[in-house]
Amino acid sequence: MNKFLVIGNPIEHSLSPKLHNYWIKNHGLNAVYDKKKLEINELEKIIIDIREKKLKGINVTVPFKQAIIPFLDKLTLEARSTHSVNTVYIDQNRVVGHNTDIEGFKKAIEKINFNLSKKTVLILGAGGVVPSLIFALRKMNVSKIIITNRTREKAEKLKYLFKNTKILEWGKLIPSDMIINATSLGLKKEDNLELDFSNLGKNKFFYDIIYNPPETNFLKKGKELGHKTENGKLMFVYQALGAFNLWHKSKIKIDDHAINLLNK
């Protein structure tokens, strides 16, 4: 039986096993997908398990997406460009790190038919997911990417990695076609970004990476102001699907049942 894992810390709340085991069952595959909480000094051992074929592949989540890199033999372009690995697999006896958060975000935006070409995007936050967002946004031909983060230094690091991004002082906002909340503020229901969204103009797109709770205060505010809103649920499903199709060499598509699995 082929074994898969998602590793992270914390990991209890990960919904990846639900999605993968649903697809595994649905396609009659001889596989199982589990979750495991790890400490940073256990990363090397997990990669050895992959080398020794005890594990067929793993997903990597917070806080190890970057820390896993030194133990891998090869990175795909996506993982290399973002310094972020969420999917690990074996290819010709080499352990490869890949990043499906990029396609997760891109496909989620395409699924809802939002055309980002030539648009301006403002990203709130500069944490682990942001390089993947920037990589995807560039693929979607946006004209401008602006990053604003409480700790400016982290935004500067991103600007160094992705040259044609701009930095805006935290607390200021400028009119943009899309505003993405990539901070962790919103994970708790009462979390509130102390930003004034009232001068952004009309018909903008408020996007939150967070999908639980399904409507953060950021999205609520966006809706109240008459903007289009979307949470990160589809992105999460698509990144999982990307890993699934890679490991199982399949081409399955997103389905409503999978999306609904995340509603609990």
Ligand code: ATR
């Ligand atoms: P990491 O920064 O370790 O990658 P993350 O969860 O990926 O962690 O990112 C958290 C993001 O939310 C960061 O951009 C963080 O801002 P800082 O870089 O200043 O820490 C942002 N964030 C978290 N709490 C915040 C708060 N109370 N106000 C503003 N931004 C916050």
